Structures are given as C-alpha cells and as structure tokens.
Amino acid sequence: MSKYTEDDLREELKTKEYEYGFYTDIESDTFPIGLNEDIVKAISLKKEEPVWMTEWRLEAFRAWQEMEEPDWANVNYAKPDFQAIAYYSAPKSVDPNKTLDDVDPDLLAMYKKLGISVDEQKKMNNVAMDIVVDSVSVATTFKKTLSEKGIIFMSISEAIKEHPELVKKYLGTIVPQKDNYYAALNSAVFSDGSFCYIPKGVRCPMELSTYFRINQGGTGQFERTLLVADEGSYVSYLEGCTAPSRDENQLHAAVVELIAMDDAEIKYSTVQNWFPGNAEGKGGVYNFVTKRGLCEKNAKISWTQVETGSAVTWKYPSCILKGDNSVGEFYSIAVTNNYQQADTGTKMIHLGKNTKSTIISKGISAGKSQNSYRGLVQIGSRAENARNFSQCDSLLMGNECGAHTFPYIEAKNKTAQIEHEATTSKIGEDQIFYCNQRGIDTEKAIALIVNGFSKEVLNKLPMEFAVEAQKLLEISLEGSVG
Amino acid sequence: MLKINNLHASVEDKAILKGINLEVKAGEVHAIMGPNGSGKSTLSSVIAGKEEYEVTEGEIFFDEENIEELSAEERAHKGIFLSFQYPVEIPGVSVTNFIKTAINETRKAKGLPDMPAKDMLKLIREKAELLEIDRKFLSRSLNQGFSGGEKKRNEIFQMAMLEPKLAILDETDSGLDIDALRIVASGVNKLKSKDNAVILITHYQRLLDYIVPDFVHVLYKGRIVKSGGKELAHELEEKGYDWIKEEVDA
Numbered sequence: 001m002s003k004y005t006e007d008d009l010r011e012e013l014k015t016k017e018y019e020y021g022f023y024t025d026i027e028s029d030t031f032p033i034g035l036n037e038d039i040v041k042a043i044s045l046k047k048e049e050p051v052w053m054t055e056w057r058l059e060a061f062r063a064w065q066e067m068e069e070p071d072w073a074n075v076n077y078a079k080p081d082f083q084a085i086a087y088y089s090a091p092k093s094v095d096p097n098k099t100l101d102d103v104d105p106d107l108l109a110m111y112k113k114l115g116i117s118v119d120e121q122k123k124m125n126n127v128a129m130d131i132v133v134d135s136v137s138v139a140t141t142f143k144k145t146l147s148e149k150g151i152i153f154m155s156i157s158e159a160i161k162e163h164p165e166l167v168k169k170y171l172g173t174i175v176p177q178k179d180n181y182y183a184a185l186n187s188a189v190f191s192d193g194s195f196c197y198i199p200k201g202v203r204c205p206m207e208l209s210t211y212f213r214i215n216q217g218g219t220g221q222f223e224r225t226l227l228v229a230d231e232g233s234y235v236s237y238l239e240g241c242t243a244p245s246r247d248e249n250q251l252h253a254a255v256v257e258l259i260a261m262d263d264a265e266i267k268y269s270t271v272q273n274w275f276p277g278n279a280e281g282k283g284g285v286y287n288f289v290t291k292r293g294l295c296e297k298n299a300k301i302s303w304t305q306v307e308t309g310s311a312v313t314w315k316y317p318s319c320i321l322k323g324d325n326s327v328g329e330f331y332s333i334a335v336t337n338n339y340q341q342a343d344t345g346t347k348m349i350h351l352g353k354n355t356k357s358t359i360i361s362k363g364i365s366a367g368k369s370q371n372s373y374r375g376l377v378q379i380g381s382r383a384e385n386a387r388n389f390s391q392c393d394s395l396l397m398g399n400e401c402g403a404h405t406f407p408y409i410e411a412k413n414k415t416a417q418i419e420h421e422a423t424t425s426k427i428g429e430d431q432i433f434y435c436n437q438r439g440i441d442t443e444k445a446i447a448l449i450v451n452g453f454s455k456e457v458l459n460k461l462p463m464e465f466a467v468e469a470q471k472l473l474e475i476s477l478e479g480s481v482g
Numbered sequence: 483m484l485k486i487n488n489l490h491a492s493v494e495d496k497a498i499l500k501g502i503n504l505e506v507k508a509g510e511v512h513a514i515m516g517p518n519g520s521g522k523s524t525l526s527s528v529i530a531g532k533e534e535y536e537v538t539e540g541e542i543f544f545d546e547e548n549i550e551e552l553s554a555e556e557r558a559h560k561g562i563f564l565s566f567q568y569p570v571e572i573p574g575v576s577v578t579n580f581i582k583t584a585i586n587e588t589r590k591a592k593g594l595p596d597m598p599a600k601d602m603l604k605l606i607r608e609k610a611e612l613l614e615i616d617r618k619f620l621s622r623s624l625n626q627g628f629s630g631g632e633k634k635r636n637e638i639f640q641m642a643m644l645e646p647k648l649a650i651l652d653e654t655d656s657g658l659d660i661d662a663l664r665i666v667a668s669g670v671n672k673l674k675s676k677d678n679a680v681i682l683i684t685h686y687q688r689l690l691d692y693i694v695p696d697f698v699h700v701l702y703k704g705r706i707v708k709s710g711g712k713e714l715a716h717e718l719e720e721k722g723y724d725w726i727k728e729e730v731d732a
Contacts, residue, residue: 425573429534434570436554437530437563438584438640439591448583452574452623 031088037061040188043088047157047191050164060177060187067181070314073343074372074404077312080251080286085220087189145206152197153208156224159195166197170228174257174292174320182253182288182314186222190255193223198233198264207462209238220251227257229264229299236267238465249311250275250285258293258301262323265300266293269461270317271469274309276476281339281368284311291315297323297352304460306469307334307344308476316374318347321355321383328357331457333469335476336369336401345375345406350386350416359390362454365401366477372404377418379411386416394424395453397446397477425453447474483508483545483679484529484648490539491528498524500704501540506648509676513690513715514683516701517723522683523567525701526652530564531557544648559591561647565637565654572624577636578606580624581643588644609642613669631662638669649673650681655689667692687719702730 031039040061044054069079146153152163160167177187194210210225229235252274260266268291277284287310293301303317319328330346348357357377365371377388394403405422427449435445450473451458458466489502498521506512516522528535529542531554542549549557572580586596597605610620613635625633634654641649651670655663670693674680682693690698690712698715700708702723707730708714718726 428570431570431572433532433554434566434572435584437558437566438580438644439555439558439588440584441553441555441587444583444587448575448580449572452572455574 031086033086034083035061035085035087035189039087043189043191046088047160049157049160052164052168053160056172056177057188060184061189063178064181064184064188067178067184069181073314073374074370074406075312075314075341075343077286077341078249080249082185085251087220087222088191146204149202149205150199151202151204152195154195156190156193156195156226159226163195163197166228167195167226170257170259171224171226172257174259174294175255175290180290183255183290186224186253186255186290189220190222190224193225193254194227195225196227196235196237198229198235200230201232202230203233204235207236207238209240211240220253222252223254225254225256227266227268228259229261229266231261232263233261234265236269236462238269238271238462240271240273240465240468249277249283252285252287252289252310254289254291256289256291256317258291260293260295260299260301260326262297263299264296265302267302267304268293268317269304269465270306271461271465271472272305272307272309272313273472275311276309276340277311277338279338281311284340285309286311287313287315289313289315291317292320292347293318293328294320295323295326295328295352295355298325299323300327300329302329302331302460303346304331304457305333305344306457306461306472307332307342308472310342311340313340313342313344315344316346318349319357320349320351321357321386322351323355324352325354326352327355330357330359330361330375331460332360333362333364333454333457333473334371334373335364335473336366336371337476338367338369340367340369342370343372343374345373347376347378348388349376349378349380350383350388351380353382353384353386355383355386357386357388359388359392360456361390361392362457363392363394363403364397364450364453364473364477365394365403366397368400370402370404372406374406374408376408376410378409379413379416379418381412383413384415386413388416388418390418390420392420392422393453394422395450396424396426443474443478446477450474450477484681485543485546486529486540487543488540489525489528489537489542491524491535491537493524493535497538498535498704499528502701502704502706504699504706506679506681508647508679510697511674511680511682511693511695513695513698513712514681514701514706515685515687515698515715515718517727518685520701521704522685522701523652526564526650526681526683529557529650530554530562555587556591558644558646559588563641563644563646563649565634565641565649565651567653567656569625569628569633569637571626573626575624576621577624577639578620581606581640584640585643605643609639612642612672613639614665615639630657631659631666634658634666635662635669638666638673642669642673645673646678648679648681650683652683653685654682655684655686663689663692687715690715700726702726 040057041054044057175183178184196208198204227237258266274285274287295301301319307313317330321328328348334342334344336342346359359375361373363371363373373392379386392405396403403424407420409418431449432442432445451470458469461469484506486502486504489499491499514522537550544560582602589597654666695712698710698712699706708726
C-alpha cells in the first residue's frame with residue numbers, strides 16, 4: 001500500500017525543529033571562558049557577596065580541583081572542557097531591583113514564546129515565579145503576597161544579601177560542597193537560583209515556580225536552589241527548564257537542597273526539557289544535577305520529575321529519611337529519543353523508625369537512546385519497621401534503543417519490608433493497528449499509549465504542569481515508532 | 483456497500499488470499515466460515531487496512547470508492563469497523579478515554595468539533611446499558627485483565643459507540659461462554675439496520691444461531707469455494723469441512 005507511512009513521517013519529523021529552540025538576541029554580560037580562583041572570586045565580587053560566601057566558594061573550588069569526574073553512570077559522552085566554558089552570563093539590561101514592569105521587553109517576548117507570559121501567569125494561575133535566564137534571576141513575581149505570610153521567595157543572590165543568617169545556616173548542609181564532582185563545581189561557581197523559606201505552620205497559598213533557561217552560547221548554567229520548610233509548613237514547588245538549539249554541548253550542573261523540618265511537607269516537581277541534541281546526536285545539554293532532601297520527624301518530601309530533554313542526564317533526586325515516621329516519594333517519567341542518554345533514579349536513605357518510601361519510575365526509550373533507572377534503597381540499623389515500595393517500568397519503541405534497571409538494596413535492619421517490581425514492555429504494531437482501526441492515527445495512538453503508561457506519575461503533577469508534561473511527551477516521541 | 487474483486491493478498495511474500503470475490507449490500511449479514519488457516523482473519527485484516535498485508539492483485543471498493551490507498555484510520559473514518567479476535571491491552575487508558583479519543587478523532591477527520599462531554603457521557607451510558615455493561619467496567623484500563631467475554635463485549639460496545647456502516651466481527655464467539663455469547667449477539671442484533679451491514683467470521687455454527695446470516699460463504703485455501711443461505715451453515719455443522727475440502731482438492 002503506497003500510503004503515508006511511518007517512514008514518511010519520520011522523514012518529516014527529522015526536519016522539524018525543537019520547539020523551544022529559538023535564541024533571543026539580548027545583550028549579555030559574559031565573563032571570559034575558563035575557570036580558576038580569580039574567576040570564582042570575580043563571580044562572588046560581581047554578585048557583591050560577603051566574604052564568608054567567597055571563602056565558601058573557594059573552598060569548593062579547591063576541593064573540585066582534586067576530584068575526578070564520575071564515570072560509573074551508564075552514559076557515554078565527550079567530557080566537557082571546563083576551561084572552554086564561560087561561568088557567568090547575565091542579560092545586561094536586567095537590574096534585579098527593577099519591578100516586573102521594567103523587565104526588558106525582549107525578555108518578556110521570550111517568555112511569551114516559551115508559553116509562560118509572566119503577566120498571564122500572575123493573573124491566571126496562582127503561581128509565583130522566579131525566572132533564571134542564563135545565570136541571573138530576572139524577576140520574582142508575587143513577592144508581596146508571599147511576604148505577608150512571612151514566606152521568603154527570592155533569588156539566592158538576593159537571599160545571600162538579605163537573609164545571610166538563613167543561607168549561611170542551611171547552604172551545603174544537605175549537599176555538602178565536596179559531595180560529588182558536579183556539586184563541588186556548582187558550589188564554586190553557582191551564579192543564581194532560588195531561595196525559599198516557609199515559616200512554622202504556614203501553608204504556602206500558591207505553587208512556587210522557577211523557570212530556567214540557558215540563552216547565551218558557550219555558557220554553563222549552575223543554579224542553586226535552597227528550600228527550607230519550617231515545622232508544620234507546606235509548599236509545592238515547580239521548576240521548568242528549556243534551552244535553545246545549539247550544535248555545542250552545554251553544561252547544566254545544578255544543586256537543589258530541601259529541608260523539611262518536623263511535620264513539614266515539600267512537593268517538588270520538575271519538567272525538564274533542555275535541548276536534547278538533534279536527530280544525529282549533535283549538541284544538547286549535559287544535565288548533571290544533584291538533588292537531595294532531608295526529612296525530620298513526620299516530614300514528607302515528594303519528588304516528581306518529567307525528564308524529556310538533555311543529551312545526557314545524570315540525576316538522582318534523593319531523600320534522607322532521618323526523622324521517625326518520615327516519608328519519601330519519587331515519581332519519575334524519563335523519556336529518551338534519538339541519541340539521548342539518561343541515567344536517573346533516586347536514593348531513599350531510611351534512618352528513622354517507621355519511615356516509608358515509594359518509588360515509581362517510568363522509562364520510555366525510543367530511537368537509538370539509552371534509558372537507565374538507578375536507585376538505592378538503604379535501611380539503616382536503627383530504622384525499625386522501614387518500608388519501601390519500588391516499581392520500575394520501561395517502555396520501548398523500536399529495536400535500537402535500550403532500557404536498563406539498576407536497583408540497589410542495602411538493609412541493615414531485619415524489620416524492613418522492601419518490595420521491588422519491574423516490567424518491560426514494547427509498543428507493538430498490534431496496539432498501533434488496533435488504535436488505527438478505531439480511527440486513531442499513529443501519532444495520536446503513541447501519545448495515548450505513552451500517557452496511559454505514565455499516568456501514575458502524571459497524576460502526581462499539579463494540574464497545569466500535567467497538561468504541559470503531556471504535550472511534552474507527545475512532542476518528544478513524535479515519529480518514534482518503527 | 484462492499485465489493486471485493488479477485489482479491490489476492492500476501493504477508494511476508496506468502497500468498498494467503500488467492501482471488502476472493504464478495505459483495506455485501508446494506509442491510510445484509512454475511513457469514514464467512516472455513517477451517518483454520520483458510521485465510522478468514524487475513525481477509526478481515528486486509529479489508530481493515532493492516533499494513534503488513536500486501537494486496538498483490540484485485541480491488542476492494544467501499545461505497546464505490548477504491549480503498550486500496552487508504553490507511554487503516556481513514557477506512558475507519560469511512561465506517562469500517564473490525565471487532566478483533568484478540569483485542570490488545572492498553573494499560574492506563576480507560577475504556578471511556580479510549581472510545582472518547584476514537585470518536586473525537588473520527589469527528590476531526592470529518593471536520594467536526596469534539597463531541598461535547600455531556601453528549602459523550604449520555605451516549606456512553608446508553609450504549610453501556612444496551613450491552614449490559616457495568617459502569618465500573620468503563621473506568622478500567624482497556625482490555626487489561628479482562629475476561630474473554632469482557633473483551634468481546636468491549637469490542638461490541640465500541641462498535642455501538644462508533645456506529646459503523648460495515649462491521650466485521652472476527653471470531654467474536656471464540657472464548658465466550660453461552661451467557662456472554664447471548665449478550666454480545668443481542669447487542670449486534672440491536673445495532674443491525676437496513677443501512678449497515680455485518681460480516682461474521684467464524685469457525686463454528688454456534689454464533690449463527692443468535693445472529694442469523696443472509697448468506698454463508700466457505701473460505702478454503704484463500705478462495706470462497708461455496709456460497710449459500712443459512713442452511714449451508716447447518717450442513718457444515720453436521721458434516722464438518724472435510725466434504726468441502728474433498729470437493730475442492732479433487
């Protein structure tokens with residue numbers, strides 16, 4: 001039958017561009033490339049940081065120099081040349097003290113292209129936003145509404161100046177400077193990010209959100225997020241990421257630290273759509289991220305991530321369940337297509353009694369991509385009655401991709417209950433034909449099957465994010481069944 | 483409605499259909515019977531437009547249009563429905579969500595807007611009652627963990643929702659107990675009208691006690707070797723297929 005075949009479709013999609021791959025021409029203030037102590041000092045100086053902060057960065061930098069880049073992950077890539085990256089780039093026309101109305105119209109136009117018009121966000125969704133372009137936080141909306149509740153939500157640069165006692169107390173307590181290679185690098189050169197503090201007993205009335213974007217070529221993005229939920233408080237936090245299409249590989253090495261004190265709850269959701277590289281595997285973002293949260297007594301941390309972008313992803317949002325009865329959750333959808341590689345998962349460290357963790361991981365691989373789940377469930381000797389449930393499902397499309405599962409379990413307490421379930425399935429031609437026969441074309445059929453597969457995780461996302469995530473899944477997998 | 487002329491089809495270069503001629507008019511029920519491996523399921527897949535099957539000779543006309551160039555979904559949009567012998571599972575996609583997507587995609591192809599949610603729910607409720615389908619069933623994942631009877635009932639439910647012009651029921655009776663068979667058959671009978679047509683593909687006469695055909699055809703070695711009225715089915719039930727095989731192979 002000489003109909004419109006999947007080959008035609010694939011051909012058509014090859015020429016289809018990454019939807020977020022535009023580049024906005026905004027004048028940037030970029031540091032010379034390379035990394036040494038002077039650059040670290042210069043970043044700190046540029047940001048008018050206090051001496052303790054400069055020292056903290058230098059300490060991290062010195063540690064980093066002694067460290068080796070990790071190579072245990074199931075990914076292959078050309079190691080970044082850390083001396084060929086510019087470590088600071090700020091859109092020039094932005095002054096952090098300006099209000100939203102003063103923001104560069106070009107920047108606002110860019111958000112519009114991203115589909116996140118800030119104005120609209122303000123009006124329509126109850127979302128407070130902090131937007132980080134390249135390295136600098138551009139605007140934080142809703143500051144006033146939040147401050148009435150005593151909630152602090154601002155860029156971390158501002159927080160270092162305005163709330164040095166809080167930053168000093170908590171920064172690096174969950175992810176120490178020397179934690180790992182990328183975390184050390186981030187600690188030395190992080191340029192911005194978000195800081196959030198929810199006071200005792202306060203339920204944050206809106207979703208807090210940060211939008212990250214790498215705009216400038218030849219730069220890395222190193223943002224640092226620190227979120228402290230004081231006793232009995234609650235916060236839901238979202239982060240979204242995009243980057244323009246570029247031939248070169250761009251480095252993104254972020255650190256996120258969460259602290260949930262007694263009875264507090266943090267929901268942290270990520271939709272990551274960094275540029276994945278083109279269909280031949282050229283370009284794309286290296287996404288090397290350290291995310292970790294600490295739960296005190298009765299606290300709960302829930303990580304939800306939808307990872308569709310990046311050429312290489314190395315990321316394990318983790319929970320340290322230190323307090324008795326604390327709860328950790330990890331819900332993940334990781335999609336890889338073309339030549340993308342993802343090695344992602346979580347660590348659940350059970351230290352307290354009656355601690356509980358749940359891991360639901362959905363890996364979807366297409367094209368020539370490799371998708372790995374790597375997870376550790378560790379039960380400490382004092383963690384009486386700890387419980388874990390893990391489920392890792394993989395969905396494959398075509399015959400050239402790979403799905404891998406590396407679950408690690410270490411139990412030092414006999415009362416622990418650990419369950420692990422795993423499945424691997426493939427989108428079959430029979431499923432597609434069945435949908436076709438009911439009038440559903442192949443593209444839509446794949447979207448339907450993938451959404452069904454990912455449903456348990458999509459359901460965990462806040463409403464407006466779930467819709468965006470669903471669309472992203474469709475875009476990422478277009479034309480991937482062969 | 484459906485006119486098949488000298489149809490030859492093969493899969494992976496193996497010829498399976500070797501010159502089928504068949505005409506089905508609106509309001510008619512045709513039964514296609516035959517021993518295993520005679521090409522019954524291939525015929526239904528070819529009419530529905532399954533890609534792996536290659537038409538090497540002959541034509542298929544639907545409403546006087548040659549449908550050879552049309553994809554499976556385009557044929558579905560024109561009103562061809564195939565009830566599968568082995569319906570596939572789609573985990574995480576509910577029966578309701580699936581049929582909603584199917585209906586709205588078909589409407590989109592015809593340039594119509596999505597069916598309003600209220601109308602959709604009303605239609606679903608109506609058709610579910612017709613087939614004695616429990617409300618809870620509709621929110622389960624499509625075909626996942628369904629019994630044989632539930633799978634087939636779900637196929638007929640989708641047929642009722644989509645209201646096709648031509649419904650091909652491929653071995654709908656296989657794997658059904660007598661109660662499920664009765665419900666499925668009565669559903670099909672209720673959906674029958676002078677404007678649509680049904681092709682029943684079956685190995686056994688049993689189904690034909692419930693859905694009475696106007697014509698019975700015997701398929702053997704990729705050809706229709708005998709046609710007749712409903713009495714032919716009874717003859718086959720009594721004598722089996724051997725006498726036909728002997729007639730043909732002689």
